[in-house]
Amino acid sequence: MGVTGLASYVQQLQPSPGEHLEWQLGPASVDKEDASQVVFVDGHAYAHHVAKEISWAQGARPHLLAKVLGKQVEIFKRAGFRLTFVFDGVLPVHKIDERIGRDAEKISRISTVMAEVVKRRALGAISATSSPVAATLLPPLAIPALMNQLREMDIPIIVPQREADVALAQMARTQSAPVISLDSDFFVHLLEDPDRCSQEEVSSSSRPLLGYIPLNTLRVNEDVLHAQLFRRPRVAESLGVCPSLLPALAALVGCDYTSRRDRASAMQEILGAKKGHARIKHVVKLLSGLNDLADPLAAIDMLMSRHVPAGSAIEVGAELKFAVAQYIGLNEKTLPIPPAASATITMLYRTGGFNHKLVEVATQRIFWCSPFLEDIGRAAAWEVARPLRRWAYALISWSTEQSRENQPDSKSLWEGLPVDEQLWVDYVRGNLLVKEYLRRGERLVAENVKPVAWDELKTLSISVTGSDSKHTLLSLSDSAREAMHLRILKSDTDKIRSLPVGIRPLAISVRSMISELSARGQPLANYELVALVSAGLVSYSRAQSESNLPMPTTNMATGAASTPLTLHRLAQMEVFLFSSLILAQSLLHPLIHHNDFLTGHWTCLDGQEFHRCIELAKGGAEHVRLLCGDGHEQADEQRLGLYRQVFEAVVEGLEDCVERVMSYGGVSGKKKKKRIKTKGNEKTVGQGGLRASSNLFDVLSSGCSF
Numbered sequence: 001m002g003v004t005g006l007a008s009y010v011q012q013l014q015p016s017p018g019e020h021l022e023w024q025l026g027p028a029s030v031d032k033e034d035a036s037q038v039v040f041v042d043g044h045a046y047a048h049h050v051a052k053e054i055s056w057a058q059g060a061r062p063h064l065l066a067k068v069l070g071k072q073v074e075i076f077k078r079a080g081f082r083l084t085f086v087f088d089g090v091l092p093v094h095k096i097d098e099r100i101g102r103d104a105e106k107i108s109r110i111s112t113v114m115a116e117v118v119k120r121r122a123l124g125a126i127s128a129t130s131s132p133v134a135a136t137l138l139p140p141l142a143i144p145a146l147m148n149q150l151r152e153m154d155i156p157i158i159v160p161q162r163e164a165d166v167a168l169a170q171m172a173r174t175q176s177a178p179v180i181s182l183d184s185d186f187f188v189h190l191l192e193d194p195d196r197c198s199q200e201e202v203s204s205s206s207r208p209l210l211g212y213i214p215l216n217t218l219r220v221n222e223d224v225l226h227a228q229l230f231r232r233p234r235v236a237e238s239l240g241v242c243p244s245l246l247p248a249l250a251a252l253v254g255c256d257y258t259s260r261r262d263r264a265s266a267m268q269e270i271l272g273a274k275k276g277h278a279r280i281k282h283v284v285k286l287l288s289g290l291n292d293l294a295d296p297l298a299a300i301d302m303l304m305s306r307h308v309p310a311g312s313a314i315e316v317g318a319e320l321k322f323a324v325a326q327y328i329g330l331n332e333k334t335l336p337i338p339p340a341a342s343a344t345i346t347m348l349y350r351t352g353g354f355n356h357k358l359v360e361v362a363t364q365r366i367f368w369c370s371p372f373l374e375d376i377g378r379a380a381a382w383e384v385a386r387p388l389r390r391w392a393y394a395l396i397s398w399s400t401e402q403s404r405e406n407q408p409d410s411k412s413l414w415e416g417l418p419v420d421e422q423l424w425v426d427y428v429r430g431n432l433l434v435k436e437y438l439r440r441g442e443r444l445v446a447e448n449v450k451p452v453a454w455d456e457l458k459t460l461s462i463s464v465t466g467s468d469s470k471h472t473l474l475s476l477s478d479s480a481r482e483a484m485h486l487r488i489l490k491s492d493t494d495k496i497r498s499l500p501v502g503i504r505p506l507a508i509s510v511r512s513m514i515s516e517l518s519a520r521g522q523p524l525a526n527y528e529l530v531a532l533v534s535a536g537l538v539s540y541s542r543a544q545s546e547s548n549l550p551m552p553t554t555n556m557a558t559g560a561a562s563t564p565l566t567l568h569r570l571a572q573m574e575v576f577l578f579s580s581l582i583l584a585q586s587l588l589h590p591l592i593h594h595n596d597f598l599t600g601h602w603t604c605l606d607g608q609e610f611h612r613c614i615e616l617a618k619g620g621a622e623h624v625r626l627l628c629g630d631g632h633e634q635a636d637e638q639r640l641g642l643y644r645q646v647f648e649a650v651v652e653g654l655e656d657c658v659e660r661v662m663s664y665g666g667v668s669g670k671k672k673k674k675r676i677k678t679k680g681n682e683k684t685v686g687q688g689g690l691r692a693s694s695n696l697f698d699v700l701s702s703g704c705s706f
Contacts, residue, residue: 002184004254007214009280010187010235017238018217018228021209023079025223036080037209040168042181043087043157047138047146049182049215056134057117058562059373059570059607062141063543063599066149073153079225084156086164086171087143089349089356090363094322095163098256099368103437104444106371109133111442114376114564121563139372139571140578141602147352148599157352161417165189165256166326176208178229185255186212187235188246188327241287247327248296248320252283252303257323296324344474344588345399345413353592354585361396361434362419367449369438374571375564380439381571384516386449388579391488393434393451395586397427399473412474428454460484478590485589489580490515495649502544502596503646506536506604509576510650517572518657525661528569531614533647534626536604538613541639543603560615562607570610577601 010017050069054061076083091099113134150157160167168179169189176193179186192210210231217228236243251258286307290299300320304313348354360366367389369382399413401424426432433448462468464483465476476484486492491508499507510532517524581601584592591597613626627639651658 002186002256003188003250005276005280006184006187006250006253009277010184010230010238013238015238016228017234018230019234021213021227021229023081023225025075025078025220025225026080027078037082038175038177039076039081039083039213040171040175040177040179041083041085042164042168042179042183043085043146044143044164045182045215046085046180047143048136050146051135051138051142052132054135056137056373056607057113058611059567060139060141060574060605061607062139062145062602062605063539064606065142066145066602069146070149070153073150073155075220075225084158084171085147085150086158086160086168087147087352088163089160089167090162090360091366091368092162093364095256096366100437100444103368103371106137107376107439107442107444109137110371110373111376113137113373114567117562117564117567121561134373137372138370139574140370141574141581141605144352144355144578144581145599145602148595151352152595159350159352159356172210176210178209178211178213180213180215180218182215185250185327187230187232188250188255189232190328191232239284241284242291242294244294245287245290245296245299247324248299248303249280249283249287250327251296251300251320251323252286253280255323257326258319296328297321300324346416348585348592349417355582358392358396358582358586359417361393362400362414362423363417365420365423365432365434367393367434367436369436371439371444372571372574373567375568376439376442377564378568381568381575382436382438384513384520384572385575385579386436387516388488388512388576388583389436390449390452391457392579392582392586393432393449394427394454394457395473395583397423397432397451398457399586400424401472427451430454460487463487473588476587481587481589482591485580485584485587488583493649493652495645495652499646499649500596501591501594502600502603503537503540503642504597505577505580505600506533506540507646507649509573509580509601510536511654512580513572513576514650514654514657516576518654523657523659524569525659527617527661528614529650529658530617530623530626531610532569532573533643533650534617534623535606535610535613537639537643537646538627539606539609540600540604542606542609543599560611562611566611566614567607569614570605570607573610574605577605 046069047065050065050072053068054064073083147157158167158171165181165183165185166189168181169186169191171177172179172191173193179189179191189212191212209229212230212232213227214230217226219226232246233243236246239246239249241249286303287299290302293299293302300317304317308316345354345359349356349359357367360368369380371380374381400419400421423432430450430453432451434451436447436449437444438447439445461471461476461480461484464480464487465471483492486496486508489508489512491511496504496507496511510529513532514524514529578601581598583589584597616626623643624640627643628636
């Protein structure tokens with residue numbers, strides 16, 4: 001991430017160009033008004049940093065990730081920092097090749113983690129170890145969970161039109177503030193305003209706190225926060241090049257602004273076969289002879305004329321100059337946020353309430369199914385939920401509809417964002433294709449996907465409004481948006497609507513998962529269903545600090561190890577939860593501003609809890625043990641009642657879509673044996689302690705009757 005090899009190269013320089021800084025930590029609660037130091041934080045870099053603090057070996061834990069972030073933010077607040085987090089926005093077109101390469105690398109990392117899972121299972125390991133590789137594979141709900149945690153802590157969030165690094169540099173210059181990240185591009189970016197901060201001021205004892213603070217230099221010791229600050233002039237001096245030539249160094253060494261193909265061509269023409277630190281040393285040597293040049297573009301021209309044959313100098317030079325331009329302010333400026341009343345989607349997007357993946361559909365006709373932890377031997381979890389994304393693509397297209405008489409148009413929703421003006425026309429004509437990048441086996445592929453047809457979307461709109469008059473997305477009532485969301489997810493039932501708002505995402509996502517897997521001829525097993533619902537409710541109740549749902553008081557520890565299949569089921573569940581969320585955003589669902597509904601998409605998801613529940617359910621344990629732990633003699637009736645309510649809502653009308661792998665029954669407390677024949681295989685399972693029933697879903701959850 002950033003300039004290839006530059007971070008480690010700078011770290012080994014002696015004397016170090018970094019300045020050691022200390023902040024005394026104040027009281028646990030510091031008012032925002034008392035915070036004196038403005039600091040900008042790279043949101044995605046910090047997400048990966050925090051991810052290393054927890055174990056991902058049993059799958060997603062977005063709520064725990066958010067709580068760890070919250071604790072670290074409190075430390076910054078105690079140090080007197082006034083934080084603003086800046087997250088990546090829409091991927092620039094020129095970085096698509098870089099993203100393809102990174103996603104391909106992620107697939108390779110998934111294979112590594114899965115091989116370790118299989119190995120540990122074969123050795124009989126009963127617990128999963130923390131995997132540093134797994135921590136690099138952020139699942140889709142991680143960033144939404146982190147953003148919401150920051151909102152709850154009253155920390156400003158900004159999502160720029162493009163990626164975060166250029167916006168961070170611009171804001172740092174404007175407000176004379178440092179940047180916290182783990183991206184070596186910030187050794188190169190101009191973080192101080194040259195018109196405000198002269199070299200004399202930079203060197204004085206009263207200089208402002210300007211520069212780059214790497215995340216890996218932050219540590220707390222005895223109520224003191226320690227860090228290292230790197231100022232651009234001092235880094236350049238330590239390297240032996242003029243500060244203004246650092247962008248040329250980044251372009252020549254290789255950075256995120258040069259594609260891998262561009263990087264290879266530049267290296268071959270100028271640097272030969274040199275790699276790593278040797279390459280940086282060679283570039284420094286080349287540039288040190290050009291320190292009299294203040295313009296990095298002129299330096300590139302000079303190097304082209306000296307080292308590159310005339311036939312390829314123009315092409316290679318253009319590639320390198322494009323990269324240089326991103327560092328020296330020739331790039332596109334961050335646009336101001338229009339008033340909320342005139343740009344609904346724009347405002348939501350800029351403040352983290354409208355996923356950037358949806359904006360990429362509207363602006364580039366691309367959707368990135370980013371690889372994360374799942375079974376490489378099975379179809380990608382993203383693929384199973386494709387029918388839901390087709391609805392999202394249709395809704396995004398509808399939101400860009402051109403104006404009709406007396407109707408609001410797309411300008412009222414998308415102002416300030418470069419929406420594809422042909423998107424709506426192509427969609428209505430049936431010509432629109434969205435390019436999805438997703439995993440197929442161990443490869444990343446691009447596939448064209450058609451949105452749900454306009455006639456089908458129009459029919460759905462008419463069915464919920466009761467009118468065949470023409471509507472725009474913006475003219476729909478809140479109740480119509482909510483009904484459309486539930487119908488797309490096959491969940492518009494009285495039982496679903498009667499559930500608490502925070503529980504609904506769990507129920508409708510499981511229903512949708514059951515339906516789509518059944519349609520593919522890969523039905524969910526009944527014990528998997530029991531585990532998903534039980535684990536979801538336990539995880540949700542744990543996340544509610546002031547909930548009416550009592551916290552489990554008994555031993556809920558798990559010794560269950562993950563398997564490729566259980567990790568894959570968890571990945572599928574997360575994709576369906578994420579799909580429910582982006583569908584709600586595409587519809588401008590009234591509940592996307594409701595905290596319980598929003599957080600319900602990830603507080604019900606915990607890999608460790610799911611593996612505990614599925615191990616117990618697979619072994620025939622009664623549902624009360626799944627929900628309340630080993631000491632379930634004091635089982636809470638409110639929790640059990642909610643389980644029954646959710647389970648009934650989930651399975652209503654879908655009884656035949658779940659595979660009956662095991663059966664529970666019996667009228668005594670004794671265990672009995674019963675063989676259930678499923679697809680030619682026989683399984684022997686323990687019988688539960690409650691009455692038998694002829695209704696499959698009366699006995700799915702270990703003897704619980706509804």
